[in-house]
Amino acid sequence: MGNHSILIVDDEAPNREYLSEVLSEEGYTVATAANGKDAVARLSQDSFHIVLTDLKMPELDGLGVIQHLIDNKLNTIGILYTGYGSVKTAVDAMKLGAFDYITKPFKADEIKVVVKKALDHLALQEENLYLKQQLKAKYKFENIVGTSEKMQKIFSLIDKVASTDSTVLILGESGTGKELVARALHFNSSRSVNPFVPVNCGAIPEELLESELFGHEKGAFTGAFRTRIGRFELASSGSIFLDEISEMSPNLQVKLLRVIQEREFERVGGVKSIRADLRIIAATNRNLEEEVTNGRFREDLYYRLNVIPLHLPPLRERIEDIPLLVKHFLNKFNNGKSPKKAEFSKKAVSALMHYRWPGNVRELENLVERMVVLCDSPVIEADDLPEKVLIGAMGTASAVPLIDLPEAGIDLSTAVNEFERSIIIQALNKSNWVKNRAAKLLHVNRTTLVEKIKKQKLEKPTETNM
Numbered sequence: 001m002g003n004h005s006i007l008i009v010d011d012e013a014p015n016r017e018y019l020s021e022v023l024s025e026e027g028y029t030v031a032t033a034a035n036g037k038d039a040v041a042r043l044s045q046d047s048f049h050i051v052l053t054d055l056k057m058p059e060l061d062g063l064g065v066i067q068h069l070i071d072n073k074l075n076t077i078g079i080l081y082t083g084y085g086s087v088k089t090a091v092d093a094m095k096l097g098a099f100d101y102i103t104k105p106f107k108a109d110e111i112k113v114v115v116k117k118a119l120d121h122l123a124l125q126e127e128n129l130y131l132k133q134q135l136k137a138k139y140k141f142e143n144i145v146g147t148s149e150k151m152q153k154i155f156s157l158i159d160k161v162a163s164t165d166s167t168v169l170i171l172g173e174s175g176t177g178k179e180l181v182a183r184a185l186h187f188n189s190s191r192s193v194n195p196f197v198p199v200n201c202g203a204i205p206e207e208l209l210e211s212e213l214f215g216h217e218k219g220a221f222t223g224a225f226r227t228r229i230g231r232f233e234l235a236s237s238g239s240i241f242l243d244e245i246s247e248m249s250p251n252l253q254v255k256l257l258r259v260i261q262e263r264e265f266e267r268v269g270g271v272k273s274i275r276a277d278l279r280i281i282a283a284t285n286r287n288l289e290e291e292v293t294n295g296r297f298r299e300d301l302y303y304r305l306n307v308i309p310l311h312l313p314p315l316r317e318r319i320e321d322i323p324l325l326v327k328h329f330l331n332k333f334n335n336g337k338s339p340k341k342a343e344f345s346k347k348a349v350s351a352l353m354h355y356r357w358p359g360n361v362r363e364l365e366n367l368v369e370r371m372v373v374l375c376d377s378p379v380i381e382a383d384d385l386p387e388k389v390l391i392g393a394m395g396t397a398s399a400v401p402l403i404d405l406p407e408a409g410i411d412l413s414t415a416v417n418e419f420e421r422s423i424i425i426q427a428l429n430k431s432n433w434v435k436n437r438a439a440k441l442l443h444v445n446r447t448t449l450v451e452k453i454k455k456q457k458l459e460k461p462t463e464t465n466m
């Protein structure tokens with residue numbers, strides 16, 4: 001029965017003992033509370049899948065416990081049991097939101113069945129929630145998964161911008177989903193019935209790229225045996241996606257600028273102007289402003305492209321999306337030939353959340369695929385993960401160390417404080433107490449660091465005790 005936990009609430013000890021025994025034998029983790037108040041206190045400390053409560057208890061009765069679950073939106077199923085006479089109250093409890101009720105005297109089989117039914121219901125609820133999130137993503141943005149605030153902002157930006165013809169510049173590290181977003185922009189626009197034409201400016205040699213983009217007339221150059229339609233023409237009434245735009249040669253940058261400004265172009269070797277009725281979406285994983293400063297990218301073109309910048313955050317800045325992405329990719333790869341359905345253990349997912357993901361979502365996707373194919377057992381444990389992920393998750397200066405929550409719990413603010421202190425000390429030691437350098441290591445500005453040093457009462461060690 002896995003790790004399902006049940007809280008039994010009853011003021012009569014023999015009842016608690018009996019139910020504990022029956023349910024422990026079934027493999028559930030069982031806890032007990034001697035009255036409603038006790039139960040509420042327990043619920044604020046631990047989470048339970050099910051609360052099984054007696055109706056009549058002093059102070060806070062079973063209905064009060066159920067009400068507490070509902071009011072606090074706890075993801076816990078409430079089941080009530082009552083003496084024979086109080087079936088009407090049991091029905092009231094169901095109206096209130098209890099999942100089911102049992103009448104005393106207890107029958108072991110009945111208890112087992114009701115509990116099992118409740119757990120199935122819980123599993124279904126979770127699955128539904130996931131499917132709903134999925135459906136929403138699918139319907140709107142072609143499988144772009146993400147519930148983090150940062151991704152929600154991206155979604156609303158796509159929403160606003162898709163229906164316009166404005167040029168969009170998508171920025172972001174490799175594997176953050178730039179192409180996915182470009183497609184979403186196109187397929188959510190009125191141009192969606194017309195072509196979406198991607199061009200990888202970095203992958204096509206310069207001498208070919210020009211005729212690839214603009215096409216050429218027959219005889220325009222040696223080897224131009226027939227007229228060829230370029231990508232700009234192919235994208236007519238649709239969108240063109242200029243990927244790795246920073247790799248475009250200066251010569252082509254001028255020509256692209258003209259397309260944007262005048263909305264027309266000529267085929268190579270041609271004289272007739274062709275109208276460019278298309279939406280331009282460009283992307284790069286480089287810092288284009290830097291490229292401009294270094295003279296590698298035209299400033300005027302940069303401004304023409306950067307009408308609406310859309311910055312995709314690296315995965316490590318939205319780690320809360322990782323569990324959902326893992327589910328998304330598991331669904332994708334579990335649907336392959338392999339009959340087994342693999343999943344990651346909680347610990348494994350936690351390790352994934354602590355790794356830095358230099359290759360971003362693509363790296364995560366590849367890892368999930370590899371694990372599904374290679375792992376023999378249906379549950380992928382943290383130990384099964386590649387070493388670099390585990391080491392990365394264990395706490396280099398740049399990754400948060402993975403600690404297990406002790407049984408007795410932990411004081412969050414003390415733990416966070418200790419972690420902050422140790423990381424600041426490391427940064428200061430690494431940079432010989434040059435605060436500018438330490439601040440850089442911690443990606444904060446100097447003032448913030450100085451404040452934190454003060455708060456932590458840290459002092460530069462003297463030569464003797466260094």
Ligand SMILES: Nc1ncnc2c1ncn2[C@@H]1O[C@H](COP(=O)(O)OP(=O)(O)OP(=O)(O)O)[C@@H](O)[C@H]1O
Nearest residue numbers: 143144145173174175176177178179180285361362
């Ligand atoms: N939010 C997301 N939800 C689901 N899948 C995603 C998401 N972001 C990226 N992916 C997947 O990750 C892979 C990489 O995405 P994509 O090709 O769009 O990245 P990119 O930014 O264009 O990378 P590069 O700069 O290397 O070209 C794709 O298979 C894509 O489907």
Ligand SMILES: [Mg+2]
Nearest residue numbers: 175178179243
């Ligand atoms: Mg790409």
